Amino acid sequence: MKNQEELFLDFLARKRLKNTSQRMIILKSFLRQSLHLSTEDFYLQLRKKHPAIGYATVHRTLKLFAECGIAAERNFGDGQTRFEVNYDNEHHDHLVCTGCGKIIEFENRQIEQLQLDVARTHNFFIKDHRLELYGLCAACHASEASSLS
Amino acid sequence: MKNQEELFLDFLARKRLKNTSQRMIILKSFLRQSLHLSTEDFYLQLRKKHPAIGYATVHRTLKLFAECGIAAERNFGDGQTRFEVNYDNEHHDHLVCTGCGKIIEFENRQIEQLQLDVARTHNFFIKDHRLELYGLCAACHASEASSLS
DNA sequence: TGTATTTTGAAATCCGTTTTCATTTTCTTG
């Protein structure tokens, strides 16, 4: 099993892309700290240590990560694309708190199986899916209840 | 059971909004022909019969429909918001063909129940959810298979 | 009616994303 860094280097070689210091810095930073960060937020983080790296490069590199499979691109309906590390191509779905923005990951084999059933009954060939549950986390639910007049 | 038109008129009255000819024309057109149309596409349709109605008015009116519950706002990941009539607040999810854009609606009580289970195990209070299955419809799947070299 | 209030349509603006372009860096080959 290759690690994320090796996977990315292989990808670069295969596509005749060049291995630059910016790409390595962005990769390491991404693997270290990223969890559902928007390009903007990730860029702002990175800029603290590496102010010379431009937004365009960050954007382009995150896209490369998604293309080679070490990142997943997510959209939780707030108009901002988010990226997260995609370990071993393991799939998961999300609970999104509309109160505080907290994101909880989950995986449910039964739901996945039922999705396949749905697709089959419609002669549909599934390539991908997205399931997001929106609502309030325990903390936000409690604070909303207590603030009702 | 009130129909969509009555619901919208009630909504306008409740919010002290005015009943204009544009709003009625847009409402009737929307109820008649809309199925997962983007604002742009809906506007282009409408313009054929009503060229004097502006895009901004169409956009604002579709938002009103969503606000009062007679329309549902959808986003299938192509960067365009789509609207559809939301009959009787009945929920459904979607199969989206990435080949031809075809959209098939489905409803699966078991999946809905399992979602509630997931939420409960995470002490999450669900308000809404979205489930989309992306892939190829039967026709697109067949044509892709036949075009492989 | 008169008049306050809302709505309208065109155009401008917003805002996240993507592209452009001149310059710099990387990589290959002799």
Add this chain to the structure above:
DNA sequence: CAAGAAAATGAAAACGGATTTCAAAATACA
């Protein structure tokens, strides 16, 4: 270790869908 070809970079511009602005028009209510 050059040099030349190819690709990457960063700043700024462009893009595209969504939203807002604003002056003129339409509506609702007394």
